[in-house]
Amino acid sequence: xxxxxxxxxxxNAESAPHWERFSCEADSSATVMTALxxxxxxxxxxxxxxxxxxxxxxxxxxxxxxxxxxxxxxxACDAKLLDVQKKGVILVEPLRKFPVIADLIVDRHxxxxxxxxxxxxxxxxxxxxxxxxxxxxxxxxxxxCGCCLEVCPNFCPGxxxxxxxxxxxxxxxxxxxxxxxxxQLRRVYRKHIYEGCGKSLSCRNICPAGLDIDKLLVNSHxxxxxxxx
Amino acid sequence: MQIVNIVGAGLAGLSxxxxxxxxxxxxxxxxxxxxxxxxxVLAEGGINAALDTMGEHDTPENHFADTLRGxxxxxxxxxxxxxxxHAPEVLRWLEKLGVPFNRTxxxxxxxxxxxQKLKRTAYAKSSTGKIIMHALIDEARKCERSGLIDRMPHxxxxxxxxxxxxxxxxxxxxxxSGKLYDLHGxxxxxxxxxxxxxxxxxxGTTQNSGDVTATVFAQGVCLGNLEMLQYHPTTIGIAxxxxxxxxxxxxxxxxxYIERSGEKYFFMEDKxxxxxxxxxxxxxxxxxxxxxxxxxxxxQVYLDMTGLPENAWKNKLSDLRQELMHYLAIDPKKAPIPxxxxxxxxxxxxxxxxxxxxxxxxxxAAGECTCQYHGANRLGGxxxxxxxxxxxxxxxxxxxxxxxxACQVQIVEGEEPLAEPASPAWIAQVSQILLGGLGIVRNExxxxxxxxxxxxxxxxxxxxxxxxxxxxxMLRSALERRESRGAHYREDYPEKQEAFRKMTLxxxxxxxxxxxxxxxxxxxxxxxx
Ligand SMILES: Cc1cc2nc3c(=O)[nH]c(=O)nc-3n(C[C@H](O)[C@H](O)[C@H](O)COP(=O)(O)OP(=O)(O)OC[C@H]3O[C@@H](n4cnc5c(N)ncnc54)[C@H](O)[C@@H]3O)c2cc1C
Ligand code: SF4
Ligand code: SF4
Ligand code: FES
Numbered sequence: 001x002x003x004x005x006x007x008x009x010x011x012n013a014e015s016a017p018h019w020e021r022f023s024c025e026a027d028s029s030a031t032v033m034t035a036l037x038x039x040x041x042x043x044x045x046x047x048x049x050x051x052x053x054x055x056x057x058x059x060x061x062x063x064x065x066x067x068x069x070x071x072x073x074x075x076a077c078d079a080k081l082l083d084v085q086k087k088g089v090i091l092v093e094p095l096r097k098f099p100v101i102a103d104l105i106v107d108r109h110x111x112x113x114x115x116x117x118x119x120x121x122x123x124x125x126x127x128x129x130x131x132x133x134x135x136x137x138x139x140x141x142x143x144x145c146g147c148c149l150e151v152c153p154n155f156c157p158g159x160x161x162x163x164x165x166x167x168x169x170x171x172x173x174x175x176x177x178x179x180x181x182x183x184q185l186r187r188v189y190r191k192h193i194y195e196g197c198g199k200s201l202s203c204r205n206i207c208p209a210g211l212d213i214d215k216l217l218v219n220s221h222x223x224x225x226x227x228x229x
Numbered sequence: 230m231q232i233v234n235i236v237g238a239g240l241a242g243l244s245x246x247x248x249x250x251x252x253x254x255x256x257x258x259x260x261x262x263x264x265x266x267x268x269x270v271l272a273e274g275g276i277n278a279a280l281d282t283m284g285e286h287d288t289p290e291n292h293f294a295d296t297l298r299g300x301x302x303x304x305x306x307x308x309x310x311x312x313x314x315h316a317p318e319v320l321r322w323l324e325k326l327g328v329p330f331n332r333t334x335x336x337x338x339x340x341x342x343x344x345q346k347l348k349r350t351a352y353a354k355s356s357t358g359k360i361i362m363h364a365l366i367d368e369a370r371k372c373e374r375s376g377l378i379d380r381m382p383h384x385x386x387x388x389x390x391x392x393x394x395x396x397x398x399x400x401x402x403x404x405x406s407g408k409l410y411d412l413h414g415x416x417x418x419x420x421x422x423x424x425x426x427x428x429x430x431x432x433g434t435t436q437n438s439g440d441v442t443a444t445v446f447a448q449g450v451c452l453g454n455l456e457m458l459q460y461h462p463t464t465i466g467i468a469x470x471x472x473x474x475x476x477x478x479x480x481x482x483x484x485x486y487i488e489r490s491g492e493k494y495f496f497m498e499d500k501x502x503x504x505x506x507x508x509x510x511x512x513x514x515x516x517x518x519x520x521x522x523x524x525x526x527x528x529q530v531y532l533d534m535t536g537l538p539e540n541a542w543k544n545k546l547s548d549l550r551q552e553l554m555h556y557l558a559i560d561p562k563k564a565p566i567p568x569x570x571x572x573x574x575x576x577x578x579x580x581x582x583x584x585x586x587x588x589x590x591x592x593x594a595a596g597e598c599t600c601q602y603h604g605a606n607r608l609g610g611x612x613x614x615x616x617x618x619x620x621x622x623x624x625x626x627x628x629x630x631x632x633x634x635a636c637q638v639q640i641v642e643g644e645e646p647l648a649e650p651a652s653p654a655w656i657a658q659v660s661q662i663l664l665g666g667l668g669i670v671r672n673e674x675x676x677x678x679x680x681x682x683x684x685x686x687x688x689x690x691x692x693x694x695x696x697x698x699x700x701x702x703m704l705r706s707a708l709e710r711r712e713s714r715g716a717h718y719r720e721d722y723p724e725k726q727e728a729f730r731k732m733t734l735x736x737x738x739x740x741x742x743x744x745x746x747x748x749x750x751x752x753x754x755x756x757x758x
Binding site for chain 1: 262268324329354368371405470
C-alpha cells in the first residue's frame with residue numbers, strides 16, 4: 001500500500017516548524033521507524049538534511065523512539081504503517097511535553113531529574129527474599145519513554161507532580177526497601193506522585209511496555225500511603 | 230583533579246563508573262543516548278556464575294574450563310580465570326542492588342545455557358539485561374547525586390586526544406547543541422559492539438555504529454580477533470533488524486529441527502547427543518548452515534518449543550512468548566517457529582591486557598568493544614558478565630595506575646572533520662562486501678574477492694576512511710587465519726591448527742598490518758580457593 005508520511009520538522013528549537021511530506025510503499029512489517037530510516041538514506045543520497053530522530057533497539061525495548069503518530073504517543077519502531085495510517089496518511093510529530101531539539105528529537109532530561117529529586121536509589125543493601133520479586137521486576141521494565149507523561153492531564157514538566165514515569169521506578173524501591181527505610185520515600189511519594197494524580201488512568205492504555213500500572217499503584221499506595229508493609 | 234572519561238553507558242560503563250565512585254573518583258559517563266537505551270537493556274537470557282544453587286556441584290573452575298573451551302582456547306586464560314572466579318561475587322553484588330532474579334525457594338535460580346553442561350545462568354525471566362540495567366542506573370543515580378558521576382547522555386565520541394603515544398582525553402560533540410568539547414583526563418572505552426558495520430543485519434542496537442572502534446584503530450589502538458563474528462542460531466527477521474530468540478528457549482527445552490523426507494529431524498540431538506541443542510553457538514549455527522544444504526532436507530530450520538512445561542512459559546519465558554506472538558503471529562506454545570542465523574556479537578575488538586589496558590597509555594577498554602574473555606566464540610550469558618566484571622576490573626586498573634591529573638573541559642572552535650558521518654549508502658556498500666567474505670562459512674576466494682571490492686571504494690570523508698581500514702582489517706584477519714576455529718570456519722582449511730592458537734592482532738600505522746600473538750600460559754591459581 002502507498003502511504004503518505006508527513007513529518008513535523010524544524011531545524012532547531014528556535015526555528016518555526018513545518019510539515020514535510022514523503023511517500024513510501026508499506027509492506028506488512030514496515031514501521032514508522034523503518035520508513036524514517038529509509039527516508040534518511042534517500043535524503044542523504046540527495047544531499048538534503050536528514051530527519052533528526054532517536055532510535056536504538058528497533059524492537060520496542062529501549063524507549064528511544066517515542067513520538068506522536070497520528071495524534072497518539074507511541075514508539076515509532078512499534079508503529080506498523082498499515083496499522084496506524086488513516087486513509088493512507090500518517091502524521092509524525094515530536095512529543096509535545098518536552099522541549100524540541102530538532103525535528104523529532106526532544107529533550108527528556110526532566111525524566112531523569114525527577115528521579116534524582118525523588119532519590120530513586122537504594123541507600124543500603126537489598127535483602128532479597130524473592131517475595132516482592134514480581135513487583136520489582138514489573139517496575140524495572142519502565143522504558144523512560146515518556147509516552148505516559150504525554151497523555152497525562154496533570155503532568156507539566158517542572159511542576160510538583162512527576163507522573164507515571166517517575167512512579168514506576170519508585171515502585172521498585174517501595175517493594176524492596178524495609179519499612180524502617182521508607183520514611184523519606186513516603187514523603188516524596190505523597191508529594192510528587194500520590195497527591196497530583198487525578199487517577200483518570202489516561203496513562204494506562206498508552207504505556208508501550210504494557211506495564212500493569214494498576215497493580216503497581218495498588219501495591220505502592222499500600223506501602224507508601226497506607227503504610228502496609 | 231582527576232576525572233575518568235568513560236565512553237559508553239551500558240553495563241560496562243556503568244559498572245566502571247560505580248566502581249570509581251566508590252573510591253571517590255569522579256567520572257564523566259559519555260554516551261550517545263542515556264543508559265536506558267543502551268544495547269545492554271536488550272540482553273535477555275541471563276548471566277553466568279558458578280553459584281552452584283541447583284545442587285549440581287558447579288565450581289568456578291568448571292565455568293573457567295567451559296569458557297575457555299567454548300572460545301576454542303583463543304582467550305587469555307588468566308583473564309578468563311579472573312572473570313569466572315569473580316562471577317559469583319558479581320552476582321551477589323547485583324542481588325544486593327535489588328535485581329529481582331528468578332529464585333528457587335532458597336536462592337538465585339539458574340538455567341541451562343549453551344556450551345555448559347551445568348545450570349549456571351541467572352535470569353530475570355527473559356529480560357535479564359533490562360532488569361539489571363535498571364538497578365545499576367539507580368545505583369549510578371546515587372553517585373550522580375553525590376557528584377561522582379556526571380552523566381553526559383547525548384554526547385558523541387569523535388576521537389581520542391593524544392600526545393606522543395599517550396591518550397590525554399576525548400573530543401566529543403553534544404548532539405543537542407552541536408558544540409564540540411575536549412574533555413581531558415584518562416579514557417575508558419565501553420562503546421559496545423560494531424553493529425553499525427552491518428546495518429539491519431544484527432540483533433543489537435543502531436547506536437553502536439562501530440565508529441568508535443574504527444576511529445581509535447585509525448588512531449593507532451590495536452584490535453584483536455576481528456574475524457570472530459558470532460552468528461546466533463536463532464533469530465527472526467523483523468522490520469529493520471534481526472530479532473533474537475534467546476538461547477534460554479533452548480535452555481528451557483526448545484529443540485531445533487528441519488524437515489527431512491517428510492519428517493522432523495532433530496539434527497542437533499542426533500549429531501551431538503551430549504549437549505544437543507545447547508552446543509556452543511558457532512557449532513549450532515554452522516550445523517544449521519550445512520543441514521539446509523543437504524539434498525533431502527528442507528531449507529528452513531524450526532525451533533520447537535511446544536513441549537515446554539507450563540511453568541517455563543509462566544515464570545521464565547512469558548516475555549519471549551509475547552514477543553513471538555507479536556512479531557510472527559505464532560504462539561510458540563502451540564507451533565514451532567522458523568529461525569535463522571543472524572549476527573549477534575563481536576568477539577573481536579580493542580586489544581587489552583589482562584587488566585584492560587589498551588595499546589595506548591592512559592586508554593583502557595571494557596565490555597563488548599574489546600576482544601577480552603571470549604576468544605573465538607562467546608558462550609551465552611558470559612557477555613553481560615564480561616561487561617560488568619570488565620568495567621569493574623578496568624576501573625580498578627585505572628585506580629592502580631592512577632588516573633591522569635587532568636579534568637579540563639575546552640570548547641572547540643572550528644571544524645572537526647570527524648563530525649561528519651559516513652553516508653548510509655557507503656555503509657551499506659561496505660557491509661555488503663564484508664558479508665560476502667565473513668559469512669558463517671568462508672574461503673580464500675571469497676575473502677580476496679571481498680578485499681578487491683573494498684580496495685576499489687573511494688571514501689568521501691575521514692569517517693568513511695576509518696571504516697574502510699577497519700573493514701580491511703576484518704577481512705584480512707579472516708584471510709590470514711588459515712584454519713577453522715570457533716566462529717571462524719574456513720572450508721578450505723576445515724581443521725583447527727595448533728600453530729594458529731594465537732590471537733589475531735590488527736594494527737594501523739598508515740596501512741593495515743595483521744600479525745599473530747601467542748597467548749599467555751595460565752598462572753598458578755590456588756589463591757582463589
Ligand atoms: C538481543 C540481545 C540479547 C542479548 N542477550 C544476552 C544475554 O542473555 N546474556 C549475555 O550475557 N549477553 C547478552 N547479549 C550481549 C550483551 O547484551 C552485550 O554484549 C553487553 O550488554 C554489552 O555491554 P556494553 O556495556 O559493552 O555495551 P552496550 O550496552 O552496547 O553500551 C555501549 C554504549 O556505548 C555508547 N556509544 C556507542 N557509540 C558511541 C559513540 N560514538 N559516542 C558515544 N557513545 C557511544 C552507547 O551509547 C552505549 O551507551 C545480548 C545482546 C543482544 C543484542
Ligand atoms: S492516572 Fe491520570 S493523572 Fe495519574 S499519572 Fe495517569 S494520566 Fe496522569
Ligand atoms: S510507564 Fe510506560 S509509558 Fe511511562 S515511561 Fe515507563 S514505559 Fe514509558
Ligand atoms: S528504537 Fe527502542 S523502542 Fe523504538
